[in-house]
Amino acid sequence: MNLYKMFSFAAERFPNQKALIQGDRQYTYSQLAEEVNQVAFSLQKLGVKAHDRVMVLLKNRIEMVVMFWAVQRVGAVFSPINLRLSAEDIQYCVNDLEAKLIVFEEAGKHLVMKQKFNERPLLIGLEEGTGDISYAELLKSGTAEVEPCPILDDDLAVILYTSGTTGKPKGVPRTHRNEYASSMAHIIQYRYQLLDRTLGIPALSHTIGLRSLLTMTFLNGAYIALPDFDSDEWLKAMAKENISCLFLTPTMYHDLVSHPNVKQIDFSALHSIVYSGAPMSEELIQKCDEVLKPQYFYNHYGSTEIYTFTFCSDVRKKPGCVGKPGIHQRISLLEPSRKRNNLSTSIPVKGEIGEIIVEMNSAEAFRGYWNCPEATKKAIKQGWYFTGDAGFIDDDGDLYVIGRVDDMILSGGENIYPQEVEKVLAEHPLVCEAVVVGEDDKRWGQIVTAFIVPESKGLTPQMLDYFCKAHKRLPNYKRPRKYVFISDVPRNSAGKVLRRDLREGNYTELTSC
Incomplete structure (x- = not known):
C-alpha cells in the first residue's frame, strides 16, 4: 500500500x-x-x-x-x-x-x-x-x-x-x-x-x-x-487542540510535565502516551502519570532500520521494561562473547545477558544502508539485524535493555554495563545526570568512571561513593572508582550521548561543586 x-x-x-x-x-x-x-x-x-x-x-x-x-x-x-x-x-x-x-x-x-x-x-x-x-x-x-x-x-x-x-x-x-x-x-x-x-x-x-x-x-x-523546541508553545497547543495521543522522547515529556504552568492545563482528552529514543527514569514515569493521567502509557523500543523491536504495554507496572516483540517481529539474544557469524548460539534464556538481535523477515525492516555495503554486512547476518544493544529477558518473557554491547566495561574479568550504574547514580538527589564509561587501568583492565552533572553545589565524590556502597542494587565490583564533575554531557545532533568524547577528555570539568 x-x-x-x-x-x-x-x-x-x-x-x-x-x-x-x-x-x-x-x-x-x-x-x-x-x-x-x-x-x-x-x-x-x-x-x-x-x-x-x-x-x-x-x-x-x-x-x-x-x-x-x-x-x-x-x-x-x-x-x-x-x-x-x-x-x-x-x-x-x-x-x-x-x-x-x-x-x-x-x-x-x-x-x-x-x-x-x-x-x-x-x-x-x-x-x-x-x-x-x-x-x-x-x-x-x-x-x-x-x-x-x-x-x-x-x-x-x-x-x-x-x-x-x-x-x-x-x-x-x-x-x-x-x-x-x-x-x-x-x-x-x-x-x-x-x-x-x-x-x-x-x-x-x-x-x-x-x-x-x-x-x-x-x-x-x-x-x-510545532517548528521550534519551546515548552511554552507545546503546553499551549496541548490545551488549545485537545491532544489525545503523544509520541515523544523522555526529554520532551520532562519539559512538558516540569513546566510551571502545567497544573493549569486540562489533559482529559489524552488517552495514550508513548516514549522512545532513550530510557525514562522511574521518577519521570511517575510524574508523567500524575500530571498527564493517560489511560495507556507505553515504551517503544525500535530503530530507524526496523521500526519496532518490542513494546511495553504499561511502564507504570514495569519501569525500564521494553516488553515483548511487536506484531511483526521476532527477537532473540546472542551471547556477547560468541562470534556474530554463529547464530546457533542465540540464547533467549531468562535472566542471561545477550546482544539483542531482530529477525529481518518483517514488513517493518529495511534491507540495507544506502551506499554502505560494509555497514550493511556488519549489521545484518543470516537474516538477523544486530541492534548493538545488550539486554535480558525476565520471568514474564519481557525484555530489558541494559546498554550498548560496545559500551560494556570489562573490569577484573567482570562484565559491567554502564546503564546499570547510571540508573543508581541518577537516584541521588544531588545528581542531575550521570554517564559511566570504562577507563583503561593497568591492574583491572578498565575501571568504572562516572561523569556527573550535579544538580546543585555541595556534591562530593565521597558522598556518591557512600551512596553506591549502600545501594542494594549495585554490587561492589560495579561501583565507580573515579568521579568527574562536568558542566554538561556531550551529545550528537540526535541527542545521543558521546561516550567517546568523555573518554578522550572532550568535556568541561567543574573545578568546584
Whole structure:
C-alpha cells in the first residue's frame, strides 16, 4: 500500500476534517490535498521523476508536510535532514543522496548555499529571494492535475539518516511497505483511534516524527506542527487542540510535565502516551502519570532500520521494561562473547545477558544502508539485524535493555554495563545526570568512571561513593572508582550521548561543586 494512496483515502473519507495545524494556520484534508497537488505538479514540471531523491531541510511546519506528500505523489524519495547536523555532514548527505533538489528555509540557508556539490541540485527556498525558486512560486505554477505515476509497495518512500556517535551519518532507505506496516503497527500497539490529535514536536527527520504524521493521516487525525523546541508553545497547543495521543522522547515529556504552568492545563482528552529514543527514569514515569493521567502509557523500543523491536504495554507496572516483540517481529539474544557469524548460539534464556538481535523477515525492516555495503554486512547476518544493544529477558518473557554491547566495561574479568550504574547514580538527589564509561587501568583492565552533572553545589565524590556502597542494587565490583564533575554531557545532533568524547577528555570539568 503506497503512502500517497493512504493520504488520498483520508482526503476522500473526511474532506472537511482538520488535518494540519500550525498556529493560526489550519488545513482541512481537502485543502491540504489541493496544495499537495499544486506542489507535486510543479515538481514534475521541474523534472522530478520517480525514484529521484528530494532533500528537505525544514523544521516541522506546514510546508514540510505538504512537501512530504507532494514527493510521495510523484513517486520520488523524501529525505528530511536534521537541521542540527554540521555543514560537513549536510554536504556528505547531499552528495551521498545525489539529490535532485533541496528544499530549505532560512534556518538551513547557511548549510546549503556554500556547499560543494558533486552535481548541483536545484535549490528551493521557503522564503522569497533564496535559492533558484521559492516555495510560493511552486504554488503559483501548480495549476493542473499531476500526471499519474505508478508506485509499487517496494519502491522507496523515504531515506532517513541516522546520526551515530561515530563516523558519518548512514542513509536508511524505507519503502512504502515499510512505512505503511510500521504506522499500522504503531496504531494497533498503542491503541490510537480514529480522529486522534497529536503534537508534531519530534522532527520529521526522525522516525518518531514521521510516525506521528503518518498515523494521524491514516486515522484522519490532526497533526499540530510545532517548528521550534519551546515548552511554552507545546503546553499551549496541548490545551488549545485537545491532544489525545503523544509520541515523544523522555526529554520532551520532562519539559512538558516540569513546566510551571502545567497544573493549569486540562489533559482529559489524552488517552495514550508513548516514549522512545532513550530510557525514562522511574521518577519521570511517575510524574508523567500524575500530571498527564493517560489511560495507556507505553515504551517503544525500535530503530530507524526496523521500526519496532518490542513494546511495553504499561511502564507504570514495569519501569525500564521494553516488553515483548511487536506484531511483526521476532527477537532473540546472542551471547556477547560468541562470534556474530554463529547464530546457533542465540540464547533467549531468562535472566542471561545477550546482544539483542531482530529477525529481518518483517514488513517493518529495511534491507540495507544506502551506499554502505560494509555497514550493511556488519549489521545484518543470516537474516538477523544486530541492534548493538545488550539486554535480558525476565520471568514474564519481557525484555530489558541494559546498554550498548560496545559500551560494556570489562573490569577484573567482570562484565559491567554502564546503564546499570547510571540508573543508581541518577537516584541521588544531588545528581542531575550521570554517564559511566570504562577507563583503561593497568591492574583491572578498565575501571568504572562516572561523569556527573550535579544538580546543585555541595556534591562530593565521597558522598556518591557512600551512596553506591549502600545501594542494594549495585554490587561492589560495579561501583565507580573515579568521579568527574562536568558542566554538561556531550551529545550528537540526535541527542545521543558521546561516550567517546568523555573518554578522550572532550568535556568541561567543574573545578568546584
